[in-house]
Amino acid sequence: MQEADHPSRRDFIAAGLAGASAGLVPGVQSTAPGQGESERTIMKVRFDELLPHEFRKRLAQRPIAYLPLGTLEWHGEHLPLGSDAIQSEGLMVECARQLGGIVMPPIHLGPDRAKPADDGKMLVGMDYAESTTPPRQLDGSCYWVPAGFHLLMVDAILAQLKRAGFRAVFADGHGPSRWSWVENLSERQVRFGLKLFGVTKRISSQWRSQVDHAARNETSLMMHLRPNLVDLSQLPPSRSTWPQGVGGEDPRDATAAYGKECLEKSVELVRQMFAEAGLL
Numbered sequence: 001m002q003e004a005d006h007p008s009r010r011d012f013i014a015a016g017l018a019g020a021s022a023g024l025v026p027g028v029q030s031t032a033p034g035q036g037e038s039e040r041t042i043m044k045v046r047f048d049e050l051l052p053h054e055f056r057k058r059l060a061q062r063p064i065a066y067l068p069l070g071t072l073e074w075h076g077e078h079l080p081l082g083s084d085a086i087q088s089e090g091l092m093v094e095c096a097r098q099l100g101g102i103v104m105p106p107i108h109l110g111p112d113r114a115k116p117a118d119d120g121k122m123l124v125g126m127d128y129a130e131s132t133t134p135p136r137q138l139d140g141s142c143y144w145v146p147a148g149f150h151l152l153m154v155d156a157i158l159a160q161l162k163r164a165g166f167r168a169v170f171a172d173g174h175g176p177s178r179w180s181w182v183e184n185l186s187e188r189q190v191r192f193g194l195k196l197f198g199v200t201k202r203i204s205s206q207w208r209s210q211v212d213h214a215a216r217n218e219t220s221l222m223m224h225l226r227p228n229l230v231d232l233s234q235l236p237p238s239r240s241t242w243p244q245g246v247g248g249e250d251p252r253d254a255t256a257a258y259g260k261e262c263l264e265k266s267v268e269l270v271r272q273m274f275a276e277a278g279l280l
């Protein structure tokens with residue numbers, strides 16, 4: 001993927017922050033389970049956990065698949081490396097519980113900008129963001145694949161989803177994967193005969209999930225979804241020191257309550273998209 005043809009991370013973050021300042025639609029009641037909740041009381045919506053009779057039932061009720069787009073990428077010292085998939089999958093599990101459908105296992109490989117450094121080492125994504133000084137390979141990033149490989153992988157998944165009986169797919173997550181998905185949406189819709197949904201320009205200003213990088217939005221979502229995996233004490237205590245490889249509003253202002261609000265607003269937008277398409 002050529003960086004010049006795609007929004008930069010700065011545009012991505014700016015769009016998210018602009019959206020974050022807009023008003024919130026009244027929330028949808030969240031049914032996200034707590035960590036200690038008994039498995040028996042949780043509605044099973046993950047493809048890999050379903051028995052065949054459960055799969056048949058959920059597919060017949062709502063033939064929608066959710067495809068979480070993730071990474072294994074540096075998300076500051078305070079968030080886990082798999083934060084992208086944890087958030088996209090968390091959002092989609094909530095969507096599936098409220099709207100129906102089945103959540104696919106996340107894809108942890110994704111495209112991103114890349115360029116060789118002076119020493120010949122490859123820099124990827126946040127390695128050369130403005131907030132990474134000096135530019136360098138950030139610890140734990142392990143996800144990059146060429147854009148063409150990612151396109152083929154998603155094509156193969158769509159062919160399988162069609163064959164399995166799904167009629168619609170919503171995919172979202174890691175920024176560059178999100179942009180690749182949205183860019184190819186209409187062509188794939190025709191090629192695979194599936195109704196496809198993503199965070200397109202039409203809704204991106206209102207979207208609240210994964211709209212920065214390891215900053216207030218992603219940190220808040222993680223505090224809501226998996227509080228035990230977040231450690232804010234790893235961030236520099238002084239506000240005058242900006243955390244490395246973090247882009248957006250200050251993650252030290254993150255709260256679980258704000259994360260819940262962001263997730264609920266995004267679920268509501270998915271609900272509206274499905275309703276407009278006659279799927280609900």
Ligand SMILES: [Zn+2]
Pocket residue numbers: 075083084174210212213214218
């Ligand atoms: Zn992220």
